[in-house]
Amino acid sequence: xxxxxxxxxxxxxxxxxxxxxxxxxxxxxxxxxxxxxxxxxxxxxxxxxxxxxxxxxxxxxxxxxxxxx
Numbered sequence: 001x002x003x004x005x006x007x008x009x010x011x012x013x014x015x016x017x018x019x020x021x022x023x024x025x026x027x028x029x030x031x032x033x034x035x036x037x038x039x040x041x042x043x044x045x046x047x048x049x050x051x052x053x054x055x056x057x058x059x060x061x062x063x064x065x066x067x068x069x
Contacts, residue, residue, distance in 0.1 A: 026051055027068060030061040034068040043067050 024036040050063045
């Protein structure tokens, strides 16, 4: 749980300009045509946590699609 909270705090601090562009390209891998600019900070943090999790690719894809759609 501490790792998740730390990841969320780091992601919040990092989500600016280039980091947001990087998030967009990473999300496109799992959810093509997703609009990352419409995500709230909380949703973006959740996506970053999912991207860095140890889940399988299909689990990541399903979780990210639930958030961005």
